[in-house]
Amino acid sequence: MHMPLEDTLGLNLLAANQHQAEHNRAHFDAWSLLCLNVMSSPGAGKTSLLEHTITALASDLEMAVLEGDMTTQLDAQRLEAVGVPVIPITTGRACHLDAAMVSGGLSLLQQRLDPASLDVLWVENVGNLVCPAEFEVGEHRKVALLSVTEGDDKPLKYPVMFREADCVLITKTDLLPYLPVDLQRFEAHIREVNPRCTVLPVSATSGDGLEAWYRWVLSSCAALRADPSPCVLVPA
């Protein structure tokens, strides 16, 4: 007998990824480890920002990095050089990290240290403004970078990434004098797609704005310690 059946699922297309992300997140919460997912287009300054941030906060926080530079070890080497454990996640040519890859990275990290001894786990995602926004890895916060050389229209063209971010960093502000762009317009366009996020202009080169960014990281850590109860991830 072939009975035509219909199952109403209402299941997220990314449900399988979502389940793994929730699993990762449960580990982070158990370790009271803040996981920050750092995303941007290629070359917007993720690794440079992490080099500065890790150096500046080394005396306050224990940190490690999961590095999603798929094709080379270059970024991992740069970050090892500033003195933190770095786990390169090799995934072939995937254009984003997903929760399973991060889970694999966590297993490798656990072979080197006890994650409960860490305060912050940085995830440097693959340079791409499109799909990393849709793939949760279990992070507590999403950080998106937009460099001033990319143009102020990018939040409108890639709205999902900027909508999902908790903090948007406008990077390379030292280059503003040489460009026909206006910082206010960057901020305005980010706010149009995401009125609630934190927007911080920074320059890794000059150091401008980095103090405010460090405060954001420290206060995110403090918020996690104050409320370690696992927050439920809300599937889209």
Next chain:
Amino acid sequence: MHEVDMTKCLLLSMNEWRTRHEPAVPTVDTVHLQVGAFTCVEPDQLVFTWQAAVRGSWLDGARLKIEPVPLVGRCVVCSSTYAPSAEQGYRSPCCEHPMEEIESGRELRIRSVDYTLTSTPLTVASAS
């Protein structure tokens, strides 16, 4: 090529669904998806990659039907709904307010699956 990864995820989610019917194996006719306009997914691309991905798998021959869901915002000042556009900076036309609430358009949802169930996979094999 973001749709390739999306398709992989969809297949994983479908595998999860399949295990609910064990030991029977469902024969899937159509998978109905809702895809919001405010996502990273291009419906045509997804159908294309789906057809290639299911070939030779237990989902071989299954169709993917996509219902596009438009982006609808809700103005938090006056509660009316509107169609946000990038050109208007996603603001509400009524109160010129930024897009705080999204009513719909973020969907990436497997809405339903049309399928038939044969009692056990072994009987199917010997009957044919």
